[in-house]
Amino acid sequence: MYRPPAFREDRRDVLRAAIRAHPLATLVTATEQDIVANVLPFSLEVTARGDVLKAHLARANEQVGYLRAGASALVLFQGPQAYVSPSWYAGKRVHGKVVPTWNYVVVQARGRTRVIDDPSWLVDQLAALTTAAENGQPEPWTVADAPADFIQAQLKGIVGVEIAIDRLEGKWKVSQNRSREDRVAVADGLSAAGRHDMAGLIPLD
Template sequence: MYVPRAFTENDTAMLHQQMEATPLPVLITHSSQGLIASHVPLLLAPDEGPYGTLYGHLARANPHWQVLAEGGEALLVFAGEQAYISPSFYPSKAEHGKAVPTWNYLAVHAWGQPEVFDDPKRLLALVSRLSHKHEIKRSEPWAVSDAPTDYIDSMLKAIVGFSLPVSRLIGKRKLSQNRSVADQVGVRDGLLASGNSHEHALAQLMTKE
């Protein structure tokens, strides 16, 4: 990922926050047949290793887990809020017209060498924690223990887990930092005027910069 200095984010805690806020990152690896990608929900253990360790699982029918088992580096892409930026947002455009469209966005890329596992107890702990993460805010959260034991046992046989200790971590926060203060305010106001909730969220992030 190309990251100009103005958009570089090196704070590990902030990068972890973005990773936690991305519910379905993309797992990318290279195989003998070329690149392969899967969309996977993940758990982050921030204190395991210098950049944390990620845990997830794939369907056993998905050949991607076999690629992970072969070794080699994997890349995970965590895409955050994003929005098209119109030149009309910039007050400077009215002065000299020197403006072109661009895109503001947040992204985190994490690399590491995954390890696959299919131990039932370890898989059960993983899916229980994943379910808890996404159910906890519901009024009546579902738990793995709500389902029949034999059914869960059969479901566990249909997945393969993996852990990925993060060895490299890069973050990008492109929020018009390379523009004048007036242009930054113009972008923020332009996004807030939109009816798109994601654009509103990006504008709020610009307010915090």
């Protein structure tokens, strides 16, 4: 991933937080014959041996074959993103030499894959995923809320995938390369557009 120095983000805690806040990611695998991509929700486990991504996908999905063969995986997590209008920049009124851009947050994880058929592993992964997603619900749903025989039947149609991360990198393109005056103006513009998530990421100091 192209990462100019101003936009690099390598702090592990920041990258982990972004993954957990935006767990729906694109899993990409490649062989000499094809490139396959699927969108999956991931859970992140931090272990003594390193960070591990866990997910599940349909057993009938063609990507399972690539994963079973130990294909290298690229997982793309997309965080907040927003268009930045050049009309917000103070420079527009001074010299007019400004153009539109796009601010965004992205995390890329790479690693070797392992396919898991163990029902107990799958139940644990489903529980971790839904517990995180259900947090804040008035009546959080759990796997135990569904009939056991129904869950067992559902498990037969999916497989688990585990990716031991060997490379994790982020890119935070949030106007760091602009003057303070421009950064304040962009934050104000995003806030006025209701994009407080992006506005809050712009460094103002």
